[in-house]
Amino acid sequence: MSYGYSVKTNGFYVIEDKEGYEKYNNWPDDVKPVSDELWEKYCVQGPMGKTRGADKDGLPCWIDIPPPTREESRRDAEYMKRQRMDETTRVMSPLQDAVDLDMATDDEKAALLAWKKYRVLLNRVDISTAPNIDWPEVPQK
Numbered sequence: 577m578s579y580g581y582s583v584k585t586n587g588f589y590v591i592e593d594k595e596g597y598e599k600y601n602n603w604p605d606d607v608k609p610v611s612d613e614l615w616e617k618y619c620v621q622g623p624m625g626k627t628r629g630a631d632k633d634g635l636p637c638w639i640d641i642p643p644p645t646r647e648e649s650r651r652d653a654e655y656m657k658r659q660r661m662d663e664t665t666r667v668m669s670p671l672q673d674a675v676d677l678d679m680a681t682d683d684e685k686a687a688l689l690a691w692k693k694y695r696v697l698l699n700r701v702d703i704s705t706a707p708n709i710d711w712p713e714v715p716q717k
Contacts, residue, residue, distance in 0.1 A: 577590055577591075577592060578590070578591040578592065578609060578612075579591060579609070579610055579612070579615040580607035580608055580609050580610060581607065581608060581610045581614075581615075581618075581630075581634075581635065581636050582604035582606050582607045582608075583606055583630040583634045584604045584605075584606050585604050586628060586629065586630065586636075587604075588610075588615055588618075588619055588636075589603070589604075589607050591607075591609060594607075606634070608634060608635075610635065610636070614635065614636065617636075618636035618637075618638075622638050623638060625640060625641055626638040626639065626640060626641060627639060627640075627641045644707070646706075649706035649707040650703055650704060650706045652706065652707070653701075653703040653706035653707070653709055654703050656711075657698065657701055657703055660698055660711075660714075661695070661698060661699075664691060664694060664695045664698065665695075667691055667717060668688060668691045668692070668695070671684050671687055671688040671691065672688060674688075675688055687715065687716075687717075690715035690716075691715050693715075694712055694713075694714065694715050697712035698711075698712055
């Protein structure tokens with residue numbers, strides 16, 4: 577089997593399957609044949625912090641993973657905030673039940689207060705400043 581590489585799609589293609597790709601208009605016009613060694617080196621996940629890209633000759637190479645965009649950072653922060661809020665609710669629920677039923681120990685009351693303070697601080701986190709967010713410290717469970 578022989579392989580080709582496309583800079584446009586940053587992908588590899590089996591040369592012998594070209595006809596099938598063309599039938600569905602999926603064969604890029606910039607595919608150039610590459611050696612089996614090159615294909616084997618770059619068809620896998622890259623080293624830490626690297627991703628596959630193309631060099632000046634249009635051949636695959638490892639390039640630095642670009643930093644996330646501002647929007648990606650904001651989305652990640654939004655997800656993290658939601659996850660932390662969900663975890664906070666999960667931890668607080670039985671503590672609040674114990675307080676409501678007048679069954680809470682002093683440790684449970686203190687823990688509930690700490691988690692409530694954390695939830696308030698977490699709710700105030702401004703994700704628009706991502707990725708530079710100063711997350712509040714999570715209370716001990």
